[in-house]
Amino acid sequence: MSRRARVPAAPPGVNGRIILSFLTSAAGAIGFAVSYGLGGQTQWEGGCLAVAFAGLATGLAIWGRRLVPTGGYVEEHEGFTPPPAEQALTAAVLTAPDSPIRRRGLLAALGLALTALGVAALFPLRSLLPGDRTSPVRARRDTPWGPGVRLLTAAGRPLRPADVPAGTVVGVFPEGGTGAGDAPAFAVRLRPERFTRPPSAGHLDGLVVYSLLCTHAGCPVRLYLKGAGRMLCPCHQSSFDLLADAAPVAGPAARPLPGLPIELGPDGYLRARGDFTAPPGAGFWSRR
């Protein structure tokens, strides 16, 4: 079948357009190389590369549309339901009297062995759990806060009551656990007579400290609306009323922010009297 037929002539103009496209592509490629060589400017690099690919694509598309036979062509489709006899023949081969699947007893034992092996293979997955073997639920409840833990600012400086004047918001962290994911809290000072519900963790002359983590999905609620005494979550717009013990007032959060009980230490710095009034952050399967 090595008949060499003559290549049919292209319709007028088509060859020219394809060549032009390929030349544009080459120009784009050179442009990319040059812009990379000159120090690399993202816009030039991206633009040149796009021109290079687009040129190739256009050339090939015109080629495919204009220079090769486009049909229509038909191909037969056999269908997928085999004749019953054929199916039966295959089934007979698989279930011949001496076929392994006829020996039920052996198969049961094999299945048992494979199941045991499979279950045993799951055991190493346990190593993915934390190495310290604490229950995740307990780890989730406990935070670095506890009796006597001093409050630090983001700068790592212990906090005095005077460092939190009215109208501001200060992020606070437990001394010795500043990097913990469940520890961040914030301190604000409110006028005690404005409290509609007293803070469950108490307050020091209007100074209250709450967990920073939203009780909906755990984002830090750092948007403090000074005049309204509210905290707003940037992720799903839950808002918490600090004047009513940080109760959720709008958005999808259902539980108040846990408070942190605080006291003034003998050294004049603020310290915690215990852990948060509830586990901080998003809810999980646990008893209240």
Added chain:
Amino acid sequence: MILDRLARAVDDRLRLSPLTRKALAKVFPDHWSFMLGEIALYSFVALILTGVYLTLFFDASSADRVYHGAYAPLDGTTTSAAYASTVRLSWDVRAGLLIRQTHHWSALIFVAAILVHLVRIFFTGAFRKPRELNWLVGVTMLLLALANGFTGYSMPDDLLSGLGLRIIVSVVESVPLVGSWLVALGLGGEFPSDEMIPRLFVTHVLLVPAVLVALVSVHLAMVVRQKHSQFPGPGRTEHNVVGARFYPNYTLRSVALFLWVLAVLFALGGLVQINPVWLYGPFAPAQSTSPAQPDWYVAWGDGALRLFPPWEIHIAGHLVPAPFFPGVVLGGVTFLALYAWPFLERWCGGDRRAHQLLDRPRDHPVRMGVGVMALTFFAVLVVTAGDDILARLLRVPVYDLLNLLRVLVLVLPVLAGALAFLLARALRRGDAARLGELTRADLRAARQPADRGDAEAAADEPELPAPDRPGERVELWPDGDVWRWRYRDEPAGVAILSNRAVLTEQEAAESARLAYPGVDHVLVPGPPPPPLPGRVRTALRRWGNRALGVSLLVAALRQRRDRRRGGHGDGPDRR
């Protein structure tokens, strides 16, 4: 020719030529919507190509590292190695930002193309027997694409992705009984753990891509084995595929599409900024940024979290927190419904036959209604994910918008679904060819309940047997050493050539019988005149129309410039 000899040598040992010949002649149906899946495939290829480059520079570790480089606001700052290496890649590695942005854009397009492909498959009924298996594979790939998108988005350890990761962790934690254990198993500790980024990395570059590559192969292998479905048309039956051949035609077109995908992705990667992590800063558990949204393909989950009211329940004194319902339950139900749809439709509709011919979307009003309803629902959820941005653009209070969306998410899908159902039924019962041609009477008729034995049943009838279709015949002829055949429907002016030459007359007759069972065979002495008459006639008519249009234009405008432009515009289309 060295290539020629090499090919012969390989063929002499493996006998690949019959297979190759058949593969090269594989017919692709001529409809653009069959290329949507290819867009997804080629975005995936782009993801792998750019992703491999990125792994050479990304340091998947949460260990402290001091960034030194061109981005002054972070110069000398200690951050995680993952974040520092991402900023270095973006500011200090030549072409690094281009590749990183192209990778991210590819991910967005990958999922979008999968979704558009899925919508096409759904509304045309391409998931029906025998293609349910491939539907299951496809839905699994969508799930994996979402998972890999999210892990990739979270890996740079920037502030915005850290918030997203924290939300996902909270959603997993909300699972009753095992939530906290699942999180501990996944992260190896409390969020944010040191194991987090290495594990995300392995999942993102090894586990999920490996499964995806395997599934893509299975997906394509099944398409080749089962052949393409096709839209109904002249000469198209349940027993054949009509279109153009894989080689040379679709080889050129597919490669062209691949290059188009690359062109668009690199254009975006170079010209439109995506995920500027240097602006977001490194993740810190006490920091947040606003507005905070995830990438679009998980935005529906984020929107659902925003919409769901603050309802929490207690089971035996244990808390089931609010994110469980919009997060876990909605996600689970969505994918279960997707997996189950082909079987649900089969079970409810009672249609158990195999289908190679596609439905037009209107042919199945119930499917149309359900599909539009689901799409509207998820569209409202995605809009909700941007409710804070919308509230700011519209200058309305965000909670008013939220309450409105809470109503819309329930009402709008039902309305849209019902409307789609009615329109589909009106289109099917009436004789309007497209949406714009629907009349009031058609719509009124669509509101009547369907009678038994109505058009519904007629659409599902098996095709007309061949003896009832006069004028059709198959012509066979010898062409040198080989045999060819073609299908011809004289009254309709249709002639379709067989996709390949075969060695014997018997073989030709056999394939013609498979493609057009029951149609009479006619032996003709030689090949018919090469350009098919139907096509020439259409080409002539088109050419004539254009010439007429141009001359009218010329006569009307009588301006030299316009006359010249009209003449040039017609030039290249002349044959």
Added chain:
Amino acid sequence: MGVRTYRSTRRWWHPGRTVVLGAALALAAGPAALAAPVAPTPSGSAAPAPNGTASTGARGEELFRQNCASCHGQQGQGSQRGPSLVGVGPASADFQLSTGRMPIAGEIPQPRRGEPVFSAEEIAALVDHVASFGGGPQIPRVQPGSLTAGRALYAANCAPCHGAAGTGAPLTNGWIAPPLYDATPVQVAEAIRVGPGLMPVFPSQVLTDEQVNDLTTYVRRLRAEHLDRGGNPLGRLGPLAEGLVAWIVALGLLVAAARWLGQRAGE
């Protein structure tokens, strides 16, 4: 304006350098008193002279009577239509006037940034007049600070509301935290010290003058075009804007390409 940047790894928290002040002292003694005299501020509104001369005092009183007194009262004591200005101080007055938020056109919940109504001299005179009511922080004097320290401070204190990219964000009830791109360093410093509207106050116990300098330097830098190294920033609005582009532009182009490719040439 050129911004000096420190390339060293200077930590912004330095226990020895921080001065812990009492709350009363912080409110009374303005940071300006502590700051060393510096070159003219880069803001559009020049800082007022330390002691207003008699003529500017009369000018300020006249302007106040014409433009402010109807809401804030003749002596700045406030009325039902506007809050008292006693104790707000010069920084607050300069911020509101130089950002065009005051005088306010009508009763709207949140005054928006606009072109200032008064000239720099008029603003200076008005600020002197408001200062004569007593109290409040002085107009901060801003110097170039450290970019890296500013970035860290910004992420910790400002990004939650104004966004890590400085785009601003909506709060509740239609209030927004505005974008920071138009604010001059002095205005940024004033806002930090004053806390306009719903914004928290950051007095000198919370942020030292030096930290304010760092912050203003970084905020100034945030508006720079060259931070958008990757191309069009899409308003720095984040992933959803990117998703919209992916769907409309990219997928639109690709589907158009597929439609063209999936069609036979003759059709």
